[in-house]
Amino acid sequence: MRKNKPLLTEIEITDAGAEGKAVARTGERVVFVPYAMPGDVVDIQVTKKRRRYMEGKVVHFHKKSPRHQEPFCAHFGACGGCKWQHMSYEDQLFYKEKQVRDNLQRIGSIDTGDMLPILASEKPVYYRNKLEFTFSHKRWIHSGEPMLEEGAPEHKGLGFHMPGFFDKIEDIRHCYLMEEPSNTIRLEAKKFAVENGYVFYDLRSKKGYLRNLVVRKSTSGDWMVNLVIGEDNPQQAKALLDHLQEKVPQITSLFYTINLKVNDSLSDLSATHYRGKSYMTEKMEDLSFKVGAMSFYQTNAAQALRLYDAVRTFAALQGDEVVYDLYTGAGTIALFLARQAAKVVGIEYVQEAVNDAVENARHNNISNVAFRAGDMMKVFDDAFIAAHGHPDVIVTDPPRAGMHPDVVQRILMLQPGKIVYVSCNPATQARDVAVMQESYEVKAIQPVDMFPQTHHVENIILLQRRE
Numbered sequence: 001m002r003k004n005k006p007l008l009t010e011i012e013i014t015d016a017g018a019e020g021k022a023v024a025r026t027g028e029r030v031v032f033v034p035y036a037m038p039g040d041v042v043d044i045q046v047t048k049k050r051r052r053y054m055e056g057k058v059v060h061f062h063k064k065s066p067r068h069q070e071p072f073c074a075h076f077g078a079c080g081g082c083k084w085q086h087m088s089y090e091d092q093l094f095y096k097e098k099q100v101r102d103n104l105q106r107i108g109s110i111d112t113g114d115m116l117p118i119l120a121s122e123k124p125v126y127y128r129n130k131l132e133f134t135f136s137h138k139r140w141i142h143s144g145e146p147m148l149e150e151g152a153p154e155h156k157g158l159g160f161h162m163p164g165f166f167d168k169i170e171d172i173r174h175c176y177l178m179e180e181p182s183n184t185i186r187l188e189a190k191k192f193a194v195e196n197g198y199v200f201y202d203l204r205s206k207k208g209y210l211r212n213l214v215v216r217k218s219t220s221g222d223w224m225v226n227l228v229i230g231e232d233n234p235q236q237a238k239a240l241l242d243h244l245q246e247k248v249p250q251i252t253s254l255f256y257t258i259n260l261k262v263n264d265s266l267s268d269l270s271a272t273h274y275r276g277k278s279y280m281t282e283k284m285e286d287l288s289f290k291v292g293a294m295s296f297y298q299t300n301a302a303q304a305l306r307l308y309d310a311v312r313t314f315a316a317l318q319g320d321e322v323v324y325d326l327y328t329g330a331g332t333i334a335l336f337l338a339r340q341a342a343k344v345v346g347i348e349y350v351q352e353a354v355n356d357a358v359e360n361a362r363h364n365n366i367s368n369v370a371f372r373a374g375d376m377m378k379v380f381d382d383a384f385i386a387a388h389g390h391p392d393v394i395v396t397d398p399p400r401a402g403m404h405p406d407v408v409q410r411i412l413m414l415q416p417g418k419i420v421y422v423s424c425n426p427a428t429q430a431r432d433v434a435v436m437q438e439s440y441e442v443k444a445i446q447p448v449d450m451f452p453q454t455h456h457v458e459n460i461i462l463l464q465r466r467e
Contacts, residue, residue, distance in 0.1 A: 005045065005046040005047060005048075005049060005056075006046050006049075007043060007044070007045055007046070007059070008024075008026055008031065008043065008044040008045075008046060008056065009043045010041055010042075010043065010062055011024045011026060011031065011041065011042055011043070011044055012024060012039075012040070012041050013033070013036045013037060013038050013039065013040040013041075013042065013065075014038055015038055016037060016038060016087075016095040016098075016099075016455075017032060017099075018099065018103075018427070018455070019032075019455060020034065020083045020084060020454065020455030021033060021034050021055075022034070022035075022036035022037055022038070022040070024042075024044070026054075028052075029052060029053055029054055030052070030053045030054070031044060031046075031053070031054045031055070031056060032053065032054070032055045032056075033055070033056050033057060033058055034057070034058075034083060034163075035057075035058060035076075035077055035083065035086060036058050036086075037065055037067065037068055037086060037087055037091070038065060039063075039064075039065025039066065039067060039068065040058075040061060040063065040064050040065050040068060041061070041062040041063040042058045042059075042060060042061050042062065043058070043059050043060040043062070044056040044057065044058060044059070045057055045059045067087070067088060067091055068086055068087075069085070069086050069087060069088055070086070071085035071086055072085060072125075072176065073085060073174070073175075073176055074173065074174070075159075075160075075170055075172060075173070075175075078140065078142070078162055078170045079159065079160045079162070079170045079172065080160055080161050080162060080163045080170075081160060081177065081453075081454065082176070082177070082453040082454060083453075083454060083455065084453055084454060084455060085453050089120070089124045089452060092449075092452065092453070093118050093120055093449060095455075096118055096447060096449060096455070096457040097115070097117070097118045097447055099426060099455070099457055100112075100115070100118075100426045100445070100447045100457060100459050101115060103426040103427045103429075103430045104426060104429075104430045104433070104445070106430075107427055107430035107431055107434065108429075108430035108431065108433050108434035108437070109434060109437075110430060110433060110434070110437070110442055110445075111442065112445060114444070114445070115445040115446075115447070116444065116445060116446045116447075117447075118447040118448065118449055118457070119303070119306050119307070119310070119446065119447070119448045119449065120449055121300065121302070121303050121449050121450070121452045122302060123302065123452075124452040124453065125176045125177070125452070125453070126176060126177065126178060126179040127177070127300050127302070127303070127452060128177045128178045128299050128300060129178070129216060129217050129218065129219075129282075129297070129299055129300070129301050130178075130214070130215070130216045130217075130297075130299045131175065131177060131178050131182060131214070131215050132212055132213070132214045132215075133158050133159055133160065133172070133186055133212065133213045133214075133215070134158070134159065134160065134161060134169050134201075134203075134211070134212055134264070135156075135157070135158050135169075135193075135200045135201045135208070135210040135211055135212065135213070136156070136157045136158075136159075136167075136168075136169035136171075136200055136201060136202075136203055137151075137155065137156060137199070137200040137201065137202050137208060138150075138155050138156075138157075138202070139155060139156065139157025139159070139169050139170070139171040140157070140162055140168045140169060140170050140171070141155075153194045156171075156190070156193075156194055156200045157169045157170070157171035157190075157200070158171060158172070158186060158189065158190040158193075158200075158213065159171045159172035160172060166203060167203040167204050169203070172186065173187075176453075178215065178217065179217075181223070181248045181250050181251075182215050182217070184247070184248055185213075185215050185223075185225060185244060185248050185251070186213060186215070188243065188244055188247045188248065189213055189227075189240060189244060192240055192243045192244075193210055193240060196236075196239070198210050198236060198240070201230055206230075206262050207230070208230050209229055209230055209231050209233075209236060210227075210229060210230070211228040211229060211230045211259055211264070212227075212228035212259075212264060212266075213225070213226075213227055213228070214226040214227075214228065214266075214293070216280060216291070216293075217280075218280040218281055218282045218283075218291060218301075219282060219283055219301050219302075220280070220281045220282065220283055220288075221250075221252075222252045222253065222277065222280035222281060223248075223250050223251045223252055223253070223280075224251070224252065224253040224254075224255070224280050224291075224293065225241065225244060225251055225253070225254055225255070226255040226256065226257055226271055226293045227240060227241060227255070227256045227257070228256070228257045228258075228259050228264075228266065229256060229257070229258055229259070230258075230259060230260065231258070231260075232258050232260065234256055234258070234272070237256040237274075238256070238274060241254045241256065241274055241275065242275075245275060245276075251276065252276050252277050252280070253273075253275075253276045253277045253278065253279065253280060253293070254273075254274045254275040254276050255271040255272060255273055255274055255293040256271070256272050256274055257269055257270070257271045257272065257293070258272075266294060267294065267350065267352070269294070270294070271292070271293035271294055273293075278292070279291055279292045279295075280292075282297055282301060284301070284304070284305050284308070284332070284336065285305070285336075287335060287336065287360075287364050288363065288364065289330070289332065289335075289360050289363070290356070290359060290360060290363055292356070294352060295330055295352075295353075295356045296329050296330045296350075296353055296356070297330065297332070298332070298450070299450075300450045300451065303448060303449065303450045304332070304450070306448065307422070307448045307450070307458060307460070308332065308333055308336045310446045310448065310460050311333060311336075311337070311395060311420050311422060311460060312336065312337060312340065314418075314420045314444055314446070314460060314462040315337060315340075315393050315395065315418065315420050316418075317337065317340035317341050317393065318340075319340060319341065319342065320342050321341050321342055321392035321393050322341070322342060322343050322344075322345070322388070322389040322390065322391050322392050322393075323337055323341045323343070323344045323345070323391065323392065323393045323394070323395060324344075324345050324346075324347070324388075324391040324393070324394045324395070324416075325337070325344055325345065325346040325347070325395045325396075325397075326347050326376065326380070326394065326395065326396040326397070326398070326403075326407070327347070327348060327349075327376070327396060327397045327398045327399070328346030328347060328348045328353075328354075328357060328371065328397075329348055329350075329353050329357075329397070330353050330356040330357050330360065331346050331348075331353075331354075331356070331357025331358075331360055331361065331369070331371055332360075333395055333397065333422075334346040334357065334369055334371070334395075335357070335360060335361060335364060335366055335369065337395070338361075338366045338368055338369050339366070341368070341393075342368065343368050343369070343370070343388070343389065344368065344369045344370075345369070345370045345371075345372070345388045345389075345391075346369065346370070346371040346372070347371075347372050347373075347374070347376060347379055347380060348371065348372075348373055349373065349374065349375060349376065350373065351373040353373075354371045354372070354373040357369075357371045358371055370388060372384070376403075376404065376407050377404055377406045377407060377410075380407065380410055385414070390414065390416075391414060391416045392416055392417050392418070393416055393417065393418045393419075393420065394411055394414070394416045394418070394419050394420070395419075395420045395422065396411075396419065396420070396421050396422065397422040397423070398423070398428075399424075400424055400425040400428065401425075401428060402423070402425065402428030402429060402431060402432050403428075403432050405435075408432050408435050408436065411436070412435075412436060412439055415439065415465060416465070417464070417465050418462065418463065418464055418465070419436070419440060419462075419463040420460065420461075420462055420463075421433065421460070421461045421462075421463065422458065422459075422460050423458065423459050423460075423461075424450075424456065424457075424458050426457065426459050429459060429461065433461055433463065436463060439465060439466055440463035440464060440465055440466060441463065441464050441466055442461060442462070442463055443462045443463065443464045444460075444461070444462040445459065445460070445461050445462075446459070446460040446461075447459045447460075448460065
């Protein structure tokens, strides 16, 4: 018979840990809980019990830390984002720096004594340039709300997934991640769809017409909407998009995408351009980038500029170097560095991203760049080096899983003079850098806050070859 999970009473929260969870201790075990902060004294209902740790949820606050803030968003705790709203932005930055330092020291045995202060975001709210909302025929009903009849208009929702649930959507009234008219676009889309009897997607049966609404903006003032539908019948989608154009004249680009798959991934699909411009224009210093409905671009444009500037400072190019940009995406870092280098070569797995990189190089009249699509472990071989030249500097910006061990070994074999390692996961970054330390010395560390109100933190490490 399964044992009941214990209720832990009057437990003091002592730290803020990885994945945004607060940390407490009871006996020899560590307890991880969301939505609390150091100094809180709480009762914790354990939901997972292991030999060395437990996970749980706060069911009662006996005392809140003097630094505990009341969340500003009505959806805090139900929506899957912005889990650190109960902390001041100053405290968020402190614990993000600590997260970087702890991971580098614990996993990589890396000296962090000279780590630079984290680069804070000038806008702790309304900083994103892209949001993706999900339609649901049956939104989450909160405790205290009246029960609704199956299929009732009030049951329909458009918002974000609740934490840990693929089929539960929190219907969003106001989101603090993107400035207006983002909220107006979402609310008008839902209102029109409900009033006209559109079928919202059933996340369990994988059936329904309206699936997702993707809203994007650029620093140049462009607004783009991509409506994702689950049936090969775009007439209703066009009517909804026409309504949005009428109600929100700031919209400059309208697309729809037909997704007949089970999963929500759009990277392997093509968006159909319906009205307005076929792309947005994003500016970064003297560069401009065409951003299409499926293009990748950093979701915090202002902080992306600061991150790229830090990469450029760390690389300290003199103008005669060959630079390799691994995991180049749409080539933004490569193009940002190109005018200070002899040549920049970008490698990326996704062909569509490489197409964007090539187009953006042409658009900016940058000719000393080359891009190649393919599996990093297969492309990054002797023939590639012979064709493009030995790298003097390697910039690498891998996904959260970090670099494959074979890629790390390939870099070590090539022995570039410098490596600039950009990471969205300090834990995997620490693992990779630990392998490199026999041949490379860590010269500089720069955390960057790309996502305020969340636990996520980017980090840049400069490695220099030991002589």
